[in-house]
Amino acid sequence: MASIVAGTFHQATPNLSPVATKACQVTGNGALATRKVPPFLKSLFHTSRNKFLDVLVDALYKPDKERNIYYQENFSPVEEVGSWTPVQVIDGEIPQDFPAGTYIRNGPNPYLLDESILISPFGKLYCHWFEGDGMLHATRFDQGGKFITYKNKYVDTMAHKIEKNTKKTSFLRAVEGDSLAISASYLLNFLRFGKVNGPTCNTHVFKLAGKLYAVAEADIPHEIDLSSLNTLGTLDFSGKWKGPFTSHSKFDLEKQELVIFGFNAKSPYLQIGIVSKDGDLIQKTDLELDRACFIHEISITKNYTLIPDFPLTINMNRLLKGSGRLVEFENNSSSRIGVMPRYGDSKSVRWFEVEPGYSFHAVNAFEDSDEIVLHALFSKIPFFPTPNGVDRREWFARGITPTDPRNARDPQVDGALLANLREWRFNLDKGTVVERNLTSLETCGIEMPKINKKFTGRKNQFAYAQVVDVEASKVVGMPKYGKFMKVKLPESCEDEIDVKYHDLGANRYGSEPLFVARPHSTDEDDGWIVSYVHDEETNKSEVYIFDAQKFQDQAVARIGLPQRVPYGFHSDFFF
Ligand SMILES: [Fe+2]
Numbered sequence: 001m002a003s004i005v006a007g008t009f010h011q012a013t014p015n016l017s018p019v020a021t022k023a024c025q026v027t028g029n030g031a032l033a034t035r036k037v038p039p040f041l042k043s044l045f046h047t048s049r050n051k052f053l054d055v056l057v058d059a060l061y062k063p064d065k066e067r068n069i070y071y072q073e074n075f076s077p078v079e080e081v082g083s084w085t086p087v088q089v090i091d092g093e094i095p096q097d098f099p100a101g102t103y104i105r106n107g108p109n110p111y112l113l114d115e116s117i118l119i120s121p122f123g124k125l126y127c128h129w130f131e132g133d134g135m136l137h138a139t140r141f142d143q144g145g146k147f148i149t150y151k152n153k154y155v156d157t158m159a160h161k162i163e164k165n166t167k168k169t170s171f172l173r174a175v176e177g178d179s180l181a182i183s184a185s186y187l188l189n190f191l192r193f194g195k196v197n198g199p200t201c202n203t204h205v206f207k208l209a210g211k212l213y214a215v216a217e218a219d220i221p222h223e224i225d226l227s228s229l230n231t232l233g234t235l236d237f238s239g240k241w242k243g244p245f246t247s248h249s250k251f252d253l254e255k256q257e258l259v260i261f262g263f264n265a266k267s268p269y270l271q272i273g274i275v276s277k278d279g280d281l282i283q284k285t286d287l288e289l290d291r292a293c294f295i296h297e298i299s300i301t302k303n304y305t306l307i308p309d310f311p312l313t314i315n316m317n318r319l320l321k322g323s324g325r326l327v328e329f330e331n332n333s334s335s336r337i338g339v340m341p342r343y344g345d346s347k348s349v350r351w352f353e354v355e356p357g358y359s360f361h362a363v364n365a366f367e368d369s370d371e372i373v374l375h376a377l378f379s380k381i382p383f384f385p386t387p388n389g390v391d392r393r394e395w396f397a398r399g400i401t402p403t404d405p406r407n408a409r410d411p412q413v414d415g416a417l418l419a420n421l422r423e424w425r426f427n428l429d430k431g432t433v434v435e436r437n438l439t440s441l442e443t444c445g446i447e448m449p450k451i452n453k454k455f456t457g458r459k460n461q462f463a464y465a466q467v468v469d470v471e472a473s474k475v476v477g478m479p480k481y482g483k484f485m486k487v488k489l490p491e492s493c494e495d496e497i498d499v500k501y502h503d504l505g506a507n508r509y510g511s512e513p514l515f516v517a518r519p520h521s522t523d524e525d526d527g528w529i530v531s532y533v534h535d536e537e538t539n540k541s542e543v544y545i546f547d548a549q550k551f552q553d554q555a556v557a558r559i560g561l562p563q564r565v566p567y568g569f570h571s572d573f574f575f
Pocket residue numbers: 001002003247248296361570
């Protein structure tokens with residue numbers, strides 16, 4: 001999923017305290033002068049301060065008997081397998097024209113797992129799925145899949161490096177907990193590590209200017225060596241991009257541009273950038289918004305960028321005053337979508353008020369005659385964060401149970417987490433927007449939408465998504481997806497969608513359905529859906545490949561893997 005890590009401040013790594021770097025002296029004329037402190041004293045101060053902070057954290061935070069369980073069954077972490085491991089097709093065969101390349105999916109996999117609730121003088125801190133260290137699961141194909149290998153590897157972030165060396169948890173949790181406890185986490189994390197929350201890089205992977213990157217919203221992208229999966233360094237466009245970086249950048253194939261963005265708790269709350277195919281940041285725009293919102297995915301068309309401004313707000317004052325949490329969904333606040341020319345600025349954004357709710361993931365957007373069309377997933381409320389004072393499992397179970405709003409005990413809870421595929425049609429000349437759900441009570445509950453990415457920002461016909469298994473998800477309090485869905489999108493505002501399903505069978509659950517195009521194909525859906533699928537009966541995982549045009553047919557190939565692949569987030573295929 002969308003990786004969604006809260007509290008995205010991004011801070012430069014702090015230098016040593018001024019007290020440590022310089023010693024002050026009063027000169028004869030009363031002025032302050034400074035002299036350099038010998039390096040060994042700096043080092044001594046740094047070490048002593050860090051040891052003191054480590055001892056302080058150990059003294060302040062104690063694990064409770066109660067646990068906040070996310071990492072169970074196939075959500076639980078796995079070890080690295082080591083080197084590339086040859087794997088075999090266990091059913092069917094890899095199509096002759098299946099491209100050579102590497103299928104990589106990212107996801108959270110805590111290096112040191114402790115789901116105990118932490119008790120401190122500042123309140124409780126909860127473990128959250130989104131805070132797990134990023135692990136890449138990679139399956140490499142030669143042409144036609146005659147030789148296939150698998151490897152998994154942690155993204156070697158700063159947090160992962162520290163924990164490997166010390167075998168102790170590094171960053172304090174900072175996603176879910178009492179307000180004061182989250183504030184204390186930010187402060188202590190910043191004092192100890194120079195960042196308010198831990199880098200995870202657990203959400204997505206993308207390629208830019210020939211280089212592969214792993215990314216999550218709370219940090220900058222980490223470069224990954226495609227041949228070894230080793231982490232090489234970070235990307236900040238020569239210091240020009242300060243702050244968080246989206247998990248969902250958009251590459252415009254025709255214009256050879258990557259559109260990026262990042263949201264922040266402090267002003268500017270949202271920055272949008274354009275990167276050339278050579279990896280140069282050629283434009284950066286600060287959106288002068290009056291609130292910080294958790295924006296997981298923007299969309300592009302040939303000439304515009306679409307900005308969802310839904311009320312999952314980030315507010316430091318709320319946190320500092322103890323009146324609420326950093327990230328909260330404001331039920332009664334407005335929702336709007338902005339349409340900005342690709343090279344525009346905050347003054348050129350046209351805002352359209354839309355029905356209140358939340359959209360984590362977009363499907364695609366395009367220009368169609370005099371309209372700009374956006375397809376995205378839309379639910380009444382976001383699944384993050386869990387509201388205060390509720391039993392998370394009960395809240396989640398009610399939220400994912402399809403419920404006619406007319407029969408709901410509480411329409412903001414019952415069925416409110418289930419995402420519909422929604423369409424917005426904006427007319428810039430008339431200043432109007434027409435919106436509707438394309439799915440219904442029977443077809444909602446979808447996530448992780450994918451398209452043939454050649455059509456990003458251009459009119460497309462098909463979208464793919466995974467479909468939640470309500471009953472299986474209720475049991476574990478986490479989303480499991482037992483089917484894939486293919487949607488033929490409407491041609492106009494009068495048309496309906498056409499839906500096909502691919503059922504994985506009993507006790508089998510998938511990851512994001514990645515579309516891999518057949519080489520030299522011209523039809524939009526000419527290719528395969530590729531996903532990591534886990535069989536909970538055998539506790540084994542596989543790479544699962546089926547024909548996107550024969551969507552209901554059985555898999556064309558299933559590849560057995562040497563160990564299970566935990567359920568996770570986003571993926572791509574790299575050539
Ligand atoms: Fe996402």
